[in-house]
Amino acid sequence: MEGASMKHEMNIWVVGGDMRQAKLAELLSDDGHTVHTYALERGPELYGVLSEETLEGAALADCVVLPLPVEGEGSLLNAPLSAGRHPLAEIFNAFRPGQVLCAGRISQSSATLAAERGLMLRDYFQREELAVANAVPTAEGALQIALEELPVTLHGARVLVIGYGRVGKVTAQRFAALGAKVSVAARKFADLAWAEAMGYGVEQTGALVGWLCGYDLVVNTVPARVLSEKELRDLKPGCLVIDLASKPGGVDFEAATRLGVRAIWALSLPGKVAPVSAGRAIKNTIYNMLSELGV
Amino acid sequence: MEGASMKHEMNIWVVGGDMRQAKLAELLSDDGHTVHTYALERGPELYGVLSEETLEGAALADCVVLPLPVEGEGSLLNAPLSAGRHPLAEIFNAFRPGQVLCAGRISQSSATLAAERGLMLRDYFQREELAVANAVPTAEGALQIALEELPVTLHGARVLVIGYGRVGKVTAQRFAALGAKVSVAARKFADLAWAEAMGYGVEQTGALVGWLCGYDLVVNTVPARVLSEKELRDLKPGCLVIDLASKPGGVDFEAATRLGVRAIWALSLPGKVAPVSAGRAIKNTIYNMLSELGV
Amino acid sequence: MEGASMKHEMNIWVVGGDMRQAKLAELLSDDGHTVHTYALERGPELYGVLSEETLEGAALADCVVLPLPVEGEGSLLNAPLSAGRHPLAEIFNAFRPGQVLCAGRISQSSATLAAERGLMLRDYFQREELAVANAVPTAEGALQIALEELPVTLHGARVLVIGYGRVGKVTAQRFAALGAKVSVAARKFADLAWAEAMGYGVEQTGALVGWLCGYDLVVNTVPARVLSEKELRDLKPGCLVIDLASKPGGVDFEAATRLGVRAIWALSLPGKVAPVSAGRAIKNTIYNMLSELGV
Amino acid sequence: MEGASMKHEMNIWVVGGDMRQAKLAELLSDDGHTVHTYALERGPELYGVLSEETLEGAALADCVVLPLPVEGEGSLLNAPLSAGRHPLAEIFNAFRPGQVLCAGRISQSSATLAAERGLMLRDYFQREELAVANAVPTAEGALQIALEELPVTLHGARVLVIGYGRVGKVTAQRFAALGAKVSVAARKFADLAWAEAMGYGVEQTGALVGWLCGYDLVVNTVPARVLSEKELRDLKPGCLVIDLASKPGGVDFEAATRLGVRAIWALSLPGKVAPVSAGRAIKNTIYNMLSELGV
Known part of the structure; x- marks a missing residue:
């Protein structure tokens, strides 16, 4: 296993994204965490993962995983596997101040939204170990x-x-x-x-x-x-x-x-070529980030 | 270079076959031989190669290269790059007794046709070095x-x-x-x-x-x-x-x-995946066969 | 693990040989067999192995392992790690008719000695898998x-x-x-x-x-x-x-x-360069031989 | 060929050092340069290289190559292949102001000696490409x-x-x-x-x-x-x-x-294990340094 490993069970929400985030949710569940997904409802069925229709309860998560890139067109959450439109501002309203959010390629506007709400938004795409793994x-x-x-x-x-x-x-x-x-x-x-x-x-x-x-x-x-x-x-x-x-x-x-x-x-x-491996690489990187943050 | 190499210029006819035989014709020409093709007329243009409309002159060749497999349906020459129908019996009539023919996966009927005409028909597909190269x-x-x-x-x-x-x-x-x-x-x-x-x-x-x-x-x-x-x-x-x-x-x-x-x-x-390399492997094998035959 | 593996515990004697046979004895013991050695007394201490001063009891062995080559100078057992002189004829007297002996590079004279006593002498050095492993x-x-x-x-x-x-x-x-x-x-x-x-x-x-x-x-x-x-x-x-x-x-x-x-x-x-690996290769080969013999 | 290559013939002196510098002198000569050695007289005979008994003429060199490390005990030139004692101060007196000297692991005292005489002393051991090659x-x-x-x-x-x-x-x-x-x-x-x-x-x-x-x-x-x-x-x-x-x-x-x-x-x-390859790596590094200096 690469890098840090998480010893305790966490409560993690995976919100939006493509096949990589879907597979990531499944891999997190395989590791023993409680995993909720939102805005991934048109993706594959994910074993052991709770698919949610609202973000109720997301504020209790130890960590929220957002897509790569986090932002789609029109200040919406990047959510190609969801039927709905999810304005980023609304998504971010669901979280609590100080909560840890991991996202990829954080845009200026999403960084501002997070800062206004006191969220701890971190970029996993800027991590060198992810670049190497990719x-x-x-x-x-x-x-x-x-x-x-x-x-x-x-x-x-x-x-x-x-x-x-x-x-x-x-x-x-x-x-x-x-x-x-x-x-x-x-x-x-x-x-x-x-x-x-x-x-x-x-x-x-x-x-x-x-x-x-x-x-x-x-x-x-x-x-x-x-x-x-x-x-x-x-x-x-x-x-x-x-x-x-x-x-x-x-x-x-x-x-x-x-x-x-x-x-x-x-x-x-x-x-495109290896969504499962790409999801695993994001998972390892998020573990490393959480380990450094002391989560 | 693998195996035998041909020091002298030869006169070679490539008759029928797919992209491998087409590329083989070009590679033989690159090596300095005089190369004629027949029943490859719908294939790619081949640099330095003489595309023939009849088999006239084929009896003078030092070596004739036939397809892999040599026989298509209905006792015809296997010639997917030709518009015409070429009964094997007619093809074999164009050669001289004792002439060297190299073909792949020689069928019973084509072996009989060759034997009746006194042709020296040899199977390149049975050669171990071709199997290895493939x-x-x-x-x-x-x-x-x-x-x-x-x-x-x-x-x-x-x-x-x-x-x-x-x-x-x-x-x-x-x-x-x-x-x-x-x-x-x-x-x-x-x-x-x-x-x-x-x-x-x-x-x-x-x-x-x-x-x-x-x-x-x-x-x-x-x-x-x-x-x-x-x-x-x-x-x-x-x-x-x-x-x-x-x-x-x-x-x-x-x-x-x-x-x-x-x-x-x-x-x-x-x-399918590498017709040029497959053609080169056949070429090397034919050189080895000719070297052993003293051609 | 290569090749056959032995499921049941055996009683094995390792008689004579160099560092390879010494290490082989230890590896056999690691696998759970009861292992006796003879004519290896000047070699390294071998964990879990019984060093014997006589061949008493060797006739009860499921398998006897002899050196590579089996014969040293003067019709003696090849035993560079022993202080004593061990005529092959005497060694072979200690075994029972039908007993399985595995040796390396069986000489004509040792084959004759074994045949006279009705021993089942087999050459592990002639096995292709040992040659590959070496x-x-x-x-x-x-x-x-x-x-x-x-x-x-x-x-x-x-x-x-x-x-x-x-x-x-x-x-x-x-x-x-x-x-x-x-x-x-x-x-x-x-x-x-x-x-x-x-x-x-x-x-x-x-x-x-x-x-x-x-x-x-x-x-x-x-x-x-x-x-x-x-x-x-x-x-x-x-x-x-x-x-x-x-x-x-x-x-x-x-x-x-x-x-x-x-x-x-x-x-x-x-x-010379890897006696432990060489011993392990002989062990695997002997397992294969015993498996084929139904021991 | 790695890195820069030298297009013109140069006049190079190799002064002191071990087998690496000896082999370096030979390799420089193989590349077409005029190469003089000093304080390497007990080393192997070097094909095409001029072994000198004094430093007369060294001030005319396009480049002087010094050992790695440049300094032995007692402020002497590091010259294990020389019978003589060569105080660094005397060695440095033989060169002209502005002359390019390439040395390995430049000590404080040798840097001072070079600065006092206006010599352009450069350290090849600090170059990353040499570290990689080594x-x-x-x-x-x-x-x-x-x-x-x-x-x-x-x-x-x-x-x-x-x-x-x-x-x-x-x-x-x-x-x-x-x-x-x-x-x-x-x-x-x-x-x-x-x-x-x-x-x-x-x-x-x-x-x-x-x-x-x-x-x-x-x-x-x-x-x-x-x-x-x-x-x-x-x-x-x-x-x-x-x-x-x-x-x-x-x-x-x-x-x-x-x-x-x-x-x-x-x-x-x-x-120790590959003096010729080590000499070649130093040669390539010196070419790169000279190329950057415009020599």
């Missing part, structure tokens, strides 16, 4: 796309991973584990030394033109324009590009279309 | 299905691979490389010792009931009924079954449907 | 020698493994796992295809001259003269040669000395 | 000790790596690659998440007592007393401890002796 399903999502799209086996394929942060590290490792010949492009000497220590070839991120024509697949993880038209022109025909970088992404997709380069922008992979 | 795209196909279907990451997933032949060995290795906790079920003590030496858990193929409830995924590679109703009942809810075994397969699919077990029978994966 | 400590022994001798890291080192049988397979895999660039030399196309499927470079065993100058390390596993003077001349200065092949070995050591090539003949590594 | 031979050194000392194979051995910095990461990865069951102990949630993402078990560094009895090997990388008497008491008999941490180390060695725990303090492994 790198695994992200890398597996990239593998899946590559397996679906490439006419060659990953074994023996030449793969360039641009960027050597969390996602870059795990992605490079997974492709190499399947027998791909992996190179990593980075800027910092220390990152290049790490890539060497792991057995990858190395390239300089700022100087890719002239070195791209050998790759069957380029996976970008850097949220900055590293694959502009001149880099895309340098790719060999049939080379696949997968962009894992959050907005604004790293690929000039217009140029890619013009040049006939297949480029796929794959965002938010953890919730 | 284990890689087969394992990658299994990975792809698992990534698409499972709600958990392969990292940390509990996977049972039944059978430890060619496909079982490569499949176990690939799942383990992605962080799955892999067990192997086999019958022979030596196979179990190999699985241990590779770091896998082990089970007895004939005594699986009672030991199946921990797995998220079961991949069968044994072409015999190893997962009958009583084994399927023992799986945990949500466990995915992928059957890679050729007919008759290893799963009681009727029972699986009845029990609500998701079971996917995935056949002929190499040509 | 490939692991053999490969680790090769790693140890390479780490001790080479002035470069194994990470990035260029390593050629000659032969792709049991020891070749595990050795190639272990060096590659540490980041070495591994090539495998073999003769059979299927072996070369396997090496490719595992991601290694490939060479032809019979045609190495001209292709050897790039390697930092050559590990031979073939018990035939594959590295004669002309191959040794082709190595780059400083290249290390480790010969794991049993007699007659695969290296012309005289030529190596003459040419200044460092060549190390490493025999019987399992008992 | 993690590889350090981890291989730990493997070598474990292979030499343990009576079990690393395959299947239970190994705890304490600390998940540079050396911890590479060490855990190498042991796992050989089939060991690896756990990592760390303090930070993010480090524990990384260890999980790599497939290791996890422990809390500050709370090891009660969780240590399963390990065959504990490798410490944390330079703080993490294995005091109470942790050492918790180890199982025969457990090996390897301490890779620099002074003051992480093990109470006195307590270990008292308790009969085998504990090995392994320092400065890169230069």
Whole structure:
């Protein structure tokens, strides 16, 4: 088990969210906590979990878990598995001052709503351990796309991973584990030394033109324009590009279309490819947060 | 480069087949041979390859490559990328006595046709090196299905691979490389010792009931009924079954449907998931065969 | 647990042998059997094991374990951890007709002695699962020698493994796992295809001259003269040669000395580098043998 | 090739040091530079390198490479491969103001000497890319000790790596690659998440007592007393401890002796186990430094 573990039984409400929050509720119940859900009524049936029609009693919870991102359009709670509209202001009215709320990607307006009510709102998406845990399903999502799209086996394929942060590290490792010949492009000497220590070839991120024509697949993880038209022109025909970088992404997709380069922008992979694992990662992170808060 | 390499330029005809044969034609041309194709006219444009409308001149070829399997329905050449109907007997009439023909899964009738004409018809699908090479795209196909279907990451997933032949060995290795906790079920003590030496858990193929409830995924590679109703009942809810075994397969699919077990029978994966790699494997095998024949 | 497991408590005698048999006695006792030892009195103290001064009572054993090899010089029991001389004939007199004896590398004379007395003498060293299990400590022994001798890291080192049988397979895999660039030399196309499927470079065993100058390390596993003077001349200065092949070995050591090539003949590594693991492998094998015999 | 590469030929002096500096001189010469050595005269013969008897001409060098550490006892140059005594002050007198000197572990006194003479003295040992590169031979050194000392194979051995910095990461990865069951102990949630993402078990560094009895090997990388008497008491008999941490180390060695725990303090492994690789890592680092300085 990763990180902190919760020794005592808690009363937890999971309010809104998608399959990750639904699975999270079930996993919390499996750990022995009393779990209530609200605004998840159209999701799957959850074993051992109490589905509530109102927020009555939520103010007694040891912890409330809110979605990732917490806010949908129009200052509503992000609740794709609910039939109702749930203004965030109303949701927040249901809690007691000082109560611990864990949410993902807290928006300015939700932070203000929480502050006005004296709620202790904390962001689990900013935790490094969650970002690390999410790198695994992200890398597996990239593998899946590559397996679906490439006419060659990953074994023996030449793969360039641009960027050597969390996602870059795990992605490079997974492709190499399947027998791909992996190179990593980075800027910092220390990152290049790490890539060497792991057995990858190395390239300089700022100087890719002239070195791209050998790759069957380029996976970008850097949220900055590293694959502009001149880099895309340098790719060999049939080379696949997968962009894992959050907005604004790293690929000039217009140029890619013009040049006939297949480029796929794959965002938010953890919730899509492995909702149960993504829910478990959020659970572990919330345990860590509660442990630090002394809950 | 694997196996034998061809030092001299040859004249090769590729007659019929699917994307694998098409890509094979292109790869042969890349190696410097003169390559003619016939009955592949609806396939992709092939760089450097001569697309022929008749078999005139085919009798001069150093080697003729026929499809896998060689025979389609009704004693016709297996030619899904051709608009025409090509009776095998007519095709074989175009060749000269003693000419070398390499085909896959040679049927009894095509063997007879070849013998009547004095053709030297050889089966590349019976070659062990091709079977080994095909284990890689087969394992990658299994990975792809698992990534698409499972709600958990392969990292940390509990996977049972039944059978430890060619496909079982490569499949176990690939799942383990992605962080799955892999067990192997086999019958022979030596196979179990190999699985241990590779770091896998082990089970007895004939005594699986009672030991199946921990797995998220079961991949069968044994072409015999190893997962009958009583084994399927023992799986945990949500466990995915992928059957890679050729007919008759290893799963009681009727029972699986009845029990609500998701079971996917995935056949002929190499040509589907990686036609270029599958074509290259056939090419290498044909080089080995020609080298042994002294061509 | 590998292979068969013994459900009932047995009475086992371990007679003679080295550290492997001593550790084996302890492991058998850990499994709940009653274990007696004889002719191991100068070995380490063994927890839970009965050290005997005579063979009285040995005829009652469910199984007697003899050394590997069973015979030392002069028709004596191989007993390096005993102060005494133990003629095999006398040892065998202590057992009852039909009694099961498991020994390693049974010599002609010991087979005859056993047959004369109606003993059921079986060779555990001929079992494939033991050979497989021993490939692991053999490969680790090769790693140890390479780490001790080479002035470069194994990470990035260029390593050629000659032969792709049991020891070749595990050795190639272990060096590659540490980041070495591994090539495998073999003769059979299927072996070369396997090496490719595992991601290694490939060479032809019979045609190495001209292709050897790039390697930092050559590990031979073939018990035939594959590295004669002309191959040794082709190595780059400083290249290390480790010969794991049993007699007659695969290296012309005289030529190596003459040419200044460092060549190390490493025999019987399992008992030397990992006696506990080697003992455990023998234990598992004996369980399998007893299971097949219905003991 | 890692990091920066030098496009033009330089004039480089390598002054003092051990086998790493000797090999570095040879590698610099292999790259096409003009290389002079001084105070390395008792080392191996270096191909293509000019061994000098005085420092005459050293003031013309584009770069001077000094040892790691630069200073030996008594304010002398650290020069174990020289017969002479070389006071640092005299050495530094031979260079010109503004000249670039690269040294390892620059002492206060040598920094002062350099400043007084207007020399541009830079420390290559403080560079992160060198620390990363050195993690590889350090981890291989730990493997070598474990292979030499343990009576079990690393395959299947239970190994705890304490600390998940540079050396911890590479060490855990190498042991796992050989089939060991690896756990990592760390303090930070993010480090524990990384260890999980790599497939290791996890422990809390500050709370090891009660969780240590399963390990065959504990490798410490944390330079703080993490294995005091109470942790050492918790180890199982025969457990090996390897301490890779620099002074003051992480093990109470006195307590270990008292308790009969085998504990090995392994320092400065890169230069000992792989001087050529260590020299190459210094070379790459110096290239990076010169590239940043515009030399």
